[in-house]
Amino acid sequence: MCMVIFAPLFAIFAFATCGGYSGGLRLSVDCVNKTESNLSIDIAFAYPFRLHQVTFEVPTCEGKERQKLALIGDSSSSAEFFVTVAVFAFLYSLAATVVYIFFQNKYRENNRGPLIDFIVTVVFSFLWLVGSSAWAKGLSDVKVATDPKEVLLLMSACKQPSNKCMAVHSPVMSSLNTSVLSEIQSGKALRKRKRVATLTGL
Numbered sequence: 001m002c003m004v005i006f007a008p009l010f011a012i013f014a015f016a017t018c019g020g021y022s023g024g025l026r027l028s029v030d031c032v033n034k035t036e037s038n039l040s041i042d043i044a045f046a047y048p049f050r051l052h053q054v055t056f057e058v059p060t061c062e063g064k065e066r067q068k069l070a071l072i073g074d075s076s077s078s079a080e081f082f083v084t085v086a087v088f089a090f091l092y093s094l095a096a097t098v099v100y101i102f103f104q105n106k107y108r109e110n111n112r113g114p115l116i117d118f119i120v121t122v123v124f125s126f127l128w129l130v131g132s133s134a135w136a137k138g139l140s141d142v143k144v145a146t147d148p149k150e151v152l153l154l155m156s157a158c159k160q161p162s163n164k165c166m167a168v169h170s171p172v173m174s175s176l177n178t179s180v181l182s183e184i185q186s187g188k189a190l191r192k193r194k195r196v197a198t199l200t201g202l
Contacts, residue, residue, distance in 0.1 A: 015086035017179040022046035026168035031061035048076035061157040073145040078138035085131040
């Protein structure tokens with residue numbers, strides 16, 4: 001029963017850690033001519049991870065000319081689908097938990113309540129499976145696209161051995177990793193609640 005009660009909590013962690021995420025990385029380009037260098041190139045990105053729209057400028061180490069680049073990829077569809085499912089799963093789990101605790105007698109009066117609960121929970125379990133798979137792949141793509149080593153490869157200045165390009169700091173992905181773990185736990189809680197609905201009324 002604990003997994004049933006904690007399902008809304010897992011869902012909150014899932015959509016809050018993903019939907020509220022913002023991060024960034026910092027790079028440095030040290031040109032042979034120091035006046036052309038930029039040792040603090042900040043690149044910020046956030047949910048819904050339309051990375052191809054994140055642009056930034058870097059020195060070319062060829063005079064004052066600068067190169068405008070963008071990150072690679074778009075994980076917005078998987079991220080938005082995941083957050084949407086998480087929000088609705090939270091709302092339904094919260095409502096179902098209230099019914100389990102305060103309206104147990106009415107819930108068991110006939111098979112209609114458990115049947116509806118069972119069907120809706122099966123649908124949400126399926127959506128969680130799809131959403132978790134899509135977001136896990138999307139998160140993997142985000143990590144690759146925002147890896148400083150991968151971003152440095154996009155810069156023409158970094159292809160010249162005489163210039164020194166380095167990653168100052170990488171994006172912190174701990175909260176996004178938490179979102180994946182939370183969605184797994186929430187999916188388990190939904191499956192547990194599906195079994196509860198089956199045992200209590202079907």
